[in-house]
Amino acid sequence: MGGPNLPLANGIRQSRILLDRLKVLLTREQIAKKVAELGSQITRDFEGESIVLIGVLKGATIFLADLASEIKLDATFDFIAVSSYGNSREQSGEVKLMKDVDQSMEGKNIILIEDILDTGLTLTYLQHQLVGHKPKSLKIAALLDKVSRRTQPIHGDYVGFEIPDEFVVGYGLDFAERYRNLADVCILESDEESS
Ligand code: IMP
Numbered sequence: 001m002g003g004p005n006l007p008l009a010n011g012i013r014q015s016r017i018l019l020d021r022l023k024v025l026l027t028r029e030q031i032a033k034k035v036a037e038l039g040s041q042i043t044r045d046f047e048g049e050s051i052v053l054i055g056v057l058k059g060a061t062i063f064l065a066d067l068a069s070e071i072k073l074d075a076t077f078d079f080i081a082v083s084s085y086g087n088s089r090e091q092s093g094e095v096k097l098m099k100d101v102d103q104s105m106e107g108k109n110i111i112l113i114e115d116i117l118d119t120g121l122t123l124t125y126l127q128h129q130l131v132g133h134k135p136k137s138l139k140i141a142a143l144l145d146k147v148s149r150r151t152q153p154i155h156g157d158y159v160g161f162e163i164p165d166e167f168v169v170g171y172g173l174d175f176a177e178r179y180r181n182l183a184d185v186c187i188l189e190s191d192e193e194s195s
């Protein structure tokens with residue numbers, strides 16, 4: 001008990017060992033409820049306006065998809081990509097733009113959508129990047145927020161959950177590109193903790 005419910009197609013034997021190191025932090029039901037609340041809030045805040053949802057690849061994709069379906073406004077999608085942690089758990093400190101948005105953002109209401117706010121380096125960089133496009137407004141939505149890890153003076157406008165300083169995976173978040181397809185957000189214990 002306590003492990004996440006993986007989709008059946010994912011039940012490959014090799015991952016049994018890895019699954020034992022996962023602890024559910026947020027269930028899919030808790031996430032769905034929160035995402036619906038955030039969607040309603042955005043719908044209210046931008047009543048009568050059009051918005052552009054910009055997802056930060058790849059971690060924000062699932063959150064973006066679920067959040068978008070809870071927003072009852074005229075909306076379009078775009079995506080942006082930055083260099084990531086690579087295969088380590090620590091932020092390198094350097095953020096590089098790997099893919100820019102496809103459309104002009106001038107005069108648009110942007111909601112930048114990220115999986116997690118950690119040190120704040122990524123979103124601070126992207127905020128500056130997008131302000132250069134002269135949008136009408138720019139808000140930040142993050143499913144998770146590790147407030148205690150912040151090194152930059154940045155906050156999310158639409159935040160799902162504040163979480164402790166643990167490395168988490170699932171619902172789009174990865175470790176070395178894996179676990180994004182878990183429906184729950186889980187804590188990935190390090191080798192030392194689990195042995
Ligand atoms: P920041 O630039 O330090 O705020 O980090 C943001 C990025 O780091 C997120 O987009 C994630 O890709 C990654 N990240 C931070 N914490 C975690 C975690 O606990 N699990 C998976 N990825 C994380």
Ligand code: MG
Nearest residue numbers: 057058059115
């Ligand atoms: Mg990410």
